[in-house]
Amino acid sequence: MLTGMNHLTLAVADLDRSLHFYHDILKMTLHTRWKYGAYLTCGELWICLSADPEIIHRPIHQGYTHYAFTLPPEQFPAFRSLLAAHQITLWKRNRSEGDSVYFLDPDGHQLEAHSGGIQQRLDACREAPYEEMIFPAPGQINV
Numbered sequence: 001m002l003t004g005m006n007h008l009t010l011a012v013a014d015l016d017r018s019l020h021f022y023h024d025i026l027k028m029t030l031h032t033r034w035k036y037g038a039y040l041t042c043g044e045l046w047i048c049l050s051a052d053p054e055i056i057h058r059p060i061h062q063g064y065t066h067y068a069f070t071l072p073p074e075q076f077p078a079f080r081s082l083l084a085a086h087q088i089t090l091w092k093r094n095r096s097e098g099d100s101v102y103f104l105d106p107d108g109h110q111l112e113a114h115s116g117g118i119q120q121r122l123d124a125c126r127e128a129p130y131e132e133m134i135f136p137a138p139g140q141i142n143v
Contacts, residue, residue, distance in 0.1 A: 007048055011051075012050065012107050013055050014053075018049050018107065019038055022105070025088075043069075067109065067112070068100075068114045071115055076115065083101065089104045097120065122135075
């Protein structure tokens with residue numbers, strides 16, 4: 001069965017512009033690039049940028065689907081300043097526990113920088129559950 005996230009592939013209209021964003025601004029590690037793509041990593045996550053000049057910039061607020069990256073809490077002020085310095089568009093205000101900032105890449109992919117993990121989120125949800133939220137017991141199948 002599935003054991004985790006293997007990689008994330010993002011279709012991009014302009015590979016050079018996206019490499020500037022992900023490598024130069026966000027400081028992801030570039031491993032290789034070719035005419036129509038590039039491989040980077042962010043921590044253990046492998047990211048493929050796949051050039052597709054036919055894609056159209058997505059409208060802001062196209063649902064809630066987004067990709068969240070880990071950012072240590074002490075780095076949030078500098079990261080917010082970095083986004084502002086590069087005039088990177090924010091797409092949502094944080095309404096959850098912990099620090100988060102939601103921003104767009106050059107192709108309109110909705111991204112998030114977040115501090116905290118699943119246990120922190122579950123602890124907060126146990127204190128203030130979402131509407132109709134349940135916590136199944138270990139091994140419980142029917143929820």
